Amino acid sequence: MILLSTCQKNAPRVRPSTYANGIEIDDRVWDRRPVDLHAIISPDSESGGEKKTLVSTASDICLVFASASAIRNCELCRTYFIDQFRMPPSWWSDSSRKSNGYFGCRVTAEHIDTWAYFETKQVKEKDTYHWYKLNAFIRWNKSTHQTIVISFDTPPVIATRFLELVAAPGDNTAWRCPMWFYPHLVGEVARLQELAVWAIRDRVRAVEKKPMSDGRPQPDYRHLHDIARHAVHVTETLDVSVQTVQRMLARHRELMQQQQQLQSDEGQSQESQSQLEFYESFLTSLRQRSVSNEKRMANEIQLAFNIVAQHDASTSVKIGLATQSDSVAMKSIAFVTLTFLPPTFVCAIFSMSFFDYSADAGWAISDKFWLYWAFAVPTTLLTVAAWYYASKRGFRVSPRSGRQRFNTGLLVEV
Secondary structure: EEEEEEEEOOOOOOOOOOOOOEEEOEEEEEEEEEOEEEEEEHHHHHHHOOOOOOOOOOOOOEEEEEEEHEEEEEEEHHHHHHHHHHHOOHOOOOHHHHHEEEEEEEEEEEEEEEEEEEEEEEEOOOEEEEEEEEEEEEEEOOOOOOOOEHHHEHHHHHHHHHHHHOOOOOHHHHOOOOOOOHHHHHHHHHHHHHHHHHHHHHHHHHHHHHOOOOOOOOHHHHHHHHHHHHHHHHHHHHHHHHHHHHHHHHHHHHHHHHHHHHHHOOOHHHHHHHHHHHHHHHHHHHHHHHHHHHHHHHHHHHHHHHHHHHHHHHHHHHHHHHHHHHHHHHHHHHHHHHHHHHHHHHHHHHOOOOOEEOOOOOEEEEOOOOOHHHHHHHHHHHHHHHHHHHHOOOOOOOOOOOOOEEOOOOEEOO
């Protein structure tokens, strides 16, 4: 189903209250109605097989709102648009569908065809977002100045705004410019981009004004990176929008030069040129603010990392001081132990049964005292050798299994 809005100058006067689905402004009558494209492509028997057309030649302005995805999925519908309006087949390709913006123009003997695509990202509550796509194909007749605007996937709110802008009272000579509709389109893009930039700015400002928490900081890094991601997308769409408007201006200058050579009315072309230049300047300034939002958000993320690192560093210092205090205590214990170790060793030697003391005979040493040295010396040497071997080899980490292997061959899971 397609929503069709047509305007005809000098049409028979009809009261707006009695005109079905229509409005009357000055000497222009607008008619708005849904159209079934399949009924046009395949006429029924009631119409006698007569082939219908989507746009009447009697209409001065025709706004067509359609779904691009629905037409892409219908081969007959797609073929009808290509044949009826000479739309480039590449416009329906996946590369055009996945593009983030473009502008094209084609000049024939009878028509000037232009098409443009804009994307804007609107961030809503709780970091939800919605992508708005403004995709328009415009055909302008050189002789009659009839303008056909085909807008794809246009949200109802934006479609209503287009109708209000185009239907507003004004000079009918504006239609003499082949790109008279683009200031309305780019103006809507500028309005959406401004909302997107300020939505990001409000979130960045909320992060900047958030008070510091007591204790260890707990930044919501996921939330911070989501805001940064939205800011990058908004800047990207602004970059593409500015480039697209610049291509429009370059092409419009060429068309103005051709009008000068033909000595045709170029006043309205100058007006469209001025409006497009203004929106180019406006979008460029919005881009600078969006870049500022990106930098401010990156600064906040870096600040959050630094604050957490500073807090963890101060904790590490406290742990180090506590460890140092424990080390002093252990040194004291070790010194006391070493102080009493020699007397303890002497006591242990003389308390063995190899020594005997009596008041009459004095000291007596057993002839088996050599057994003590026979066991003590090898055992000591073996212990020292085992310690030396362990200290040299240490732990080995297996790169394949991710497990640690001790020098003795034991596997320790990590």
